[in-house]
Amino acid sequence: MLSFLVRRLLSGIAMLAVISTLAYLLMFMTGTDIARNLLGQNASEEAVAARAAQLGLDQPLLTRYVDWVSGALHGDLGTSWFSSVPVTELVGQRLGVTLSLVFLSTFFAALVAVIVGVIAAVHRGWIDRGLQVGSIVGAAIPNYLVALVLVIVLAIQLKWFEPTGYTRPQDSISGWLMSITLPVLALVVTTVAGVAQQVRGSLIDALRQDYVRTLRSRGLPEWRVVLLHALRNAAGPALSVLALLFVGLLGGAVIIEQLFAIPGAGSLAISSTSQGDIPVVMGLVVAIAVIVLVVNLVIDILQGWFNPKVRIS
Amino acid sequence: MRRIVAAVGAAALTLGLAACGGGGGTTSSEDTSTAASDHASLVIGELSYPTGFDVNGYSIAHYVQYFNAVFDTLIRQDGDGNLVPGLATEWTYDDARTTLTLTLQDGITFTDGSPFNADAVVANVENFQASSTPDLSNAQYVESVEAVDDTHVAYHLSAPDPMLTTWLTGSFGFMAAPDSFANPDVATNPVGTGPYTLNIDKTVTGSTYVFDKNPDYWDDSYVVYDTLTINYYETQTALLNAIQGNQVDAATFMDVTSMDQVEAAGYTVYTSQLDWMGLLFYDRDGTVDKPLGDVRVRQAINYAIDKQTILDVIQLGHGTVTSQPFGEATAGYQADLDDYYGYDPEKATSLLAEAGYADGFSLDMPNSSALNQDLLSAIQTQLADVGITVTLTDTGANFITDLLGGKFTSSWMQLASANDWQFAQLALVPNATFNMFGTQSPELDALFETMQTGTDEEAAAAAQEVNTYVVENAWFAPFYRIDNFYVGNSSVVVTPAADNASPYLYLIQPAS
């Protein structure tokens, strides 16, 4: 198990290196005139040229990349060109918000998906059909439309929630819960059916296994067969789905954060990508890659817990 | 757990109150507005945030309130655009209009305790000149600045600058503590003499900016709130939701299609006209696109556009159709030029035929996802009706760069035209930012000279002549001056600025 984890960790680090290099090259190739974007349409050419020099944009690509890598290795991801804030601080500030959003959504999506998936797998019938329809429609209806409907109905009409904004948990736990409910709901609503569909699939696979019949032949109550034995064996595939769900929600948060004016990494990603704020984009790429890496590692460890074969080897 | 219960209770309470009030536009059930009535807090919604509070981030337009909160300007403007004292109590030009002398308020200190005086002004000007700030051109005529004594400072100019005193109400007039220039956190921890200080702990860069009242603020001529919050919204939709939820007291708002929702939510819409929209021709000598060199072609395009319909559909009528680039507040403005080019496609066709383009020609214009696509396709359709094929090339994030780099011979554009000389410098003089192909005529050059160096009356007359010239020669094809909106709820009274998109912060005051 340990060597397995070490192997995963090493491959993750290699992955990080590849992703960050690719991202850097991509961002460089965009040819976005960052200095002009920073200064706006009324600025003179002199001011733009001065700013470009100040940001080191006149340096060759290799020099800049080497500088970035050596800085990154020392934990210094540079300073945002657009907001003059150190990238580690900016990304750190934003990432916590996104993570709380994504973790909560993952948790609730997984919870509801398991419940619905189990019911569909055991009872089939209309719940099952409904789930299949729901999963595809959920994937196809853009989450911003769902979010907008939620805002209009629950926040603007009924005034149960604030339509926009984010309260930090350290400022007020209840305020935080109120501010995060709608975004989480919007994310969960659009993803839960798809995940439930996956849970259903792997549970049905598990229920088709021979040992399920044998367990039943031993007279175990059905709930024990389904919820303990079959579900635990379905956990392996379902956990992989969870990892994908997490990454998917991370992407989904991009739009949702923008709509709810939540200061998360997603809205930072959109603005810094379109502004060409390379230090921030790089910081985000590295941070997201690290998080995905960690989440996958945790999933691997959980896999081992659920699947004794992995644990031994 | 108790807090959660409290939250649910609060939600139920809010719901109950809303139900009792019948959903009317009153805001009395909202914490923010009741608080605002005793000047506890002001919440502003914005669609932009500054790149930083250091000199490189200085900016006005929609950014101005962020800076007004922490910095005083040397001169201020009232709602009619009149210059009124700020940190400077008086300002006078010499006869040649090349030296401007300011008299400064005495005894004011920055929030770090250092004194504000003539030396501080000199340091700020020099810091500005040495920077790469967007408004660097504000200082283009300032050769040197001199501390005459502790409360007098003299700006020595290389040539008269009719705009200088106006610049001193904006970026060039922001006064920061000279000691802070070298601070590593100068961009995020501003030190000024302003009404507020930035609360760094509660501020999330690029999202929420929280300001606390400066307890030692020197100016009691206007109300300073205990806290000021400026929330940044990435999209119009998010801002609209915040307004409908009454989460902001005042906000910039640009989306004409949802003005009804804003008013239904109990907000007052304040309107001013600062910019015009339309087509700009850059290659007026026809060096790249030969047809544009012919004045008849440019006039034909002016006649081919159904400005009123575009205004009605795209802007929902929020604007005024015009054919002149000078705004109503300028001296160069002439009311009768507004309808100089009516909608007359037949005349357009015959002008094109006269110019030898009976079979039409094609034009390449820049596109960007930030532009209104409905508007662009309307332009395409209407020009196609007179035989001009418009192709649109996407410029990604480099719309302005590509334009200013001379990659296009014409484009759709929105330009500010609230000041004569400012507009001339932006779009008319030979080296103007938006005169990329350097169109020039001796006649105009003489007029520009008068605008810059003449007396107010001479300058005004020259501006009118310039205006007439560029309209007759169809330098542009203006469609309409657009309404600029700012909204406020019942807790505030807003006075729109005469020449700036967002009101200066001191123009947003509590309703009595």
Add this chain to the structure above:
Amino acid sequence: MSEALTTQSAPAADPETAVPSLGRRLLKDPLGVGALGFLLLVVLAAVFAGVIAPYGWNDQVLADALQGPSSTHPLGTDGAGRDVLSFLLYGGRFSLASAALAVVVAVGLGAVSGLIAGYFGRWFDSLGSWAANILLALPAMIVLLAARSVVGPSAWWAMGIFGVILSASVFRLVRAAVQGVRNELYVDAARVSGLSDVRIIFRHVLRVVRAPIIIQVASIASVAIAVQAGLEFIGMGDPEIPSWGKALNNGFTKIYQQPMLVLWPGLLIALTCLALTLIANALRDALENTGATQPKAPGHAGTPGATQSSVEDVPLLEVHGLRIAYGVPGGVKEVVHGIDLDVRAGEVLGLIGESGSGKTQTAFGIMGLLPVGGGITGGRVLWHGEDLVSKPAKELAALRGNKIAYIPQEPMSNLDPSFTIGYQLVEPLRQHLRMSRAQARERARELLARVGIPDPARTMRSYPHEVSGGMAQRVLIAGAISCEPELLIADEPTTALDVTVQADILELLRSLQQDLQMGVILVTHNFGVVADLCDRVAVMQEGLIVERGDIREVFADPQHPYTRQLFDAILSEDDVRPAYVAREMAR
């Protein structure tokens, strides 16, 4: 007494011949047909947009903007005065084509690389999995944002790149399926028989992966259409091309002025995605032969029970006229055609027949453990004279494991891989005998010792994959007898084991049967096993019992030609049949 029963002509048992072609089966699913029709309509409308559409997609009369439906504009006009119907018709071209592009790229890239990686493994597998991990680790939206700034706003590029991102999940799917199949014995067998790799892949592997890929295609197409709309929403769309996503977003910006503008494209997108899913589901059902109606057990339409001779002679178990059927698309296929059986306390009954004869189905039917899709359609199963067919599931469960126990044929797949052997033994003891945890563990150790496991404590701690097949079968036997059942149903208990172990297991069963005085139904294809253990025998062929009687009589004088044929088989195959042939296909 030995009786030969008349052979009835049974319905064809071969599923391949009984099932009509894929297309015909698909057409029998009304939802599938409806969805197919809708999709066809949408595709045709898009293809012939130039003919059908009343206007060009970008024809606009600005003065007519934001009108409601009218005779000139059936769906009204948008914010630029374009005809909504025409825009959607032309938009369909792009939306469908770009979704198709994403599908082709994702499936082409993912399936081919997944096949290679899964089948040949080695460095390609490592490289492919690694690349797939990278693709899956990056939020697609962010990659598309970055890519857009490099390749420009072209939606074709965006969808192509999106296809590449999605290919990672197809790759994983195919790779896993192929790996599973590759290790299956029948591919090994195919290899031995000299088939080339390519033919193996096409014959076996593709059959396994096609259903999941079809599902994947539907969801990729749906997600592609949705992502397109998402890109439009954040202002990263393609300004040159009409699409449903663009129509949706145009409507979104005018939602307060003309809410209908969101409705039409939203409906179109939702219905198209729905149709895609329904078609995929119908196709999968047709391919997997599932989803058919479950045959219903008739209330109690069984044949009346045989008269019971005397009270003390009541058999443990009596089966009368038992019929078992499976639902297939468009009908029901019967696999057991009304059979009678009985077992007395302490008696061993051999149920013998070839693969597919219905003997295993009979065993499952008795226990009420038929797989999904199967059901008892007639007859009665009497346990001490009480009918089990109509018994509530809960009461039946209380009987199973406690009074009626079961030993499966394949030891390894019949132990839950995720739990220790000890846990699986303790569970029924606590359930049926209400033992405490400690008591149950003690009892489990005794049981393991009883079935001849040398180190019970260690085996208790082991997971199933840590023990050998023979050990696993002993564990299963220990589990079956743990509550000292009255009836033991053993389904080919030795078939999957090494020849050397087979005799030991049979010996164990014999001694247990004698100790506990259990009634036993021994399901087997092997007359040698029957001769060893059984008191009586019933011979099954094609869902019917063709001969039954006392073991000695049947051996001495087999009446039915099929019985004689089975005897011949013992002699010719020499007791060594390759394990995989013996596996019941009807499992």
